[in-house]
Amino acid sequence: MRIFIVGYMGCGKSSLGRELSDCLGVSFIDLDRFIETRYRKTIPEIFKESGEMGFREKESICLKEVSFFENVVIAVGGGAPCFYDNMDIMKNNGICFFLDVGEEEIVSRLKKSKQDRPLIDGKSSEEIRSFVHVMMKKRRPYYEKSQCIIKGNDIKLEELLMKVKKTVKLKK
């Protein structure tokens, strides 16, 4: 079993992914933390030193690596599905779940947690709002390639777990 959790920054991929892995009794990997450990640098440091494309290269290399791990839930950064052939890699090696949280909810969550996210750090509330609007439009087509989409502003573990059980069973 290999499950990928995808979606916009702030949609709850890491927290729900971790809870899901606990319930399923499998390991959890947060791709951003994996990258930080591999390169011994924080995500903001990588962005600062190598720029966004430098980060995307490292992200894709690490994604390929974790795509071979067995019995795992993997939460990937918001941009990961939208670069290179990352989405195909995930779909070919596992099942992708897209946590489709609404625009307003994402904006309000990101306003509270922008410091660790180089793409929005330093932006005003209005700038975050328009960034999120543009980002959602661009990224949605990639996320929507996921085998399973879960929509809502307050996605609960129970709902995700139910969908996972259904989807994983169907795949067997």
Ligand code: S3P
């Ligand atoms: C990014 C999202 C971040 C992280 C990086 C870039 C993005 O992860 O990978 O800052 O492009 O949306 P989260 O989605 O976990 O915030």
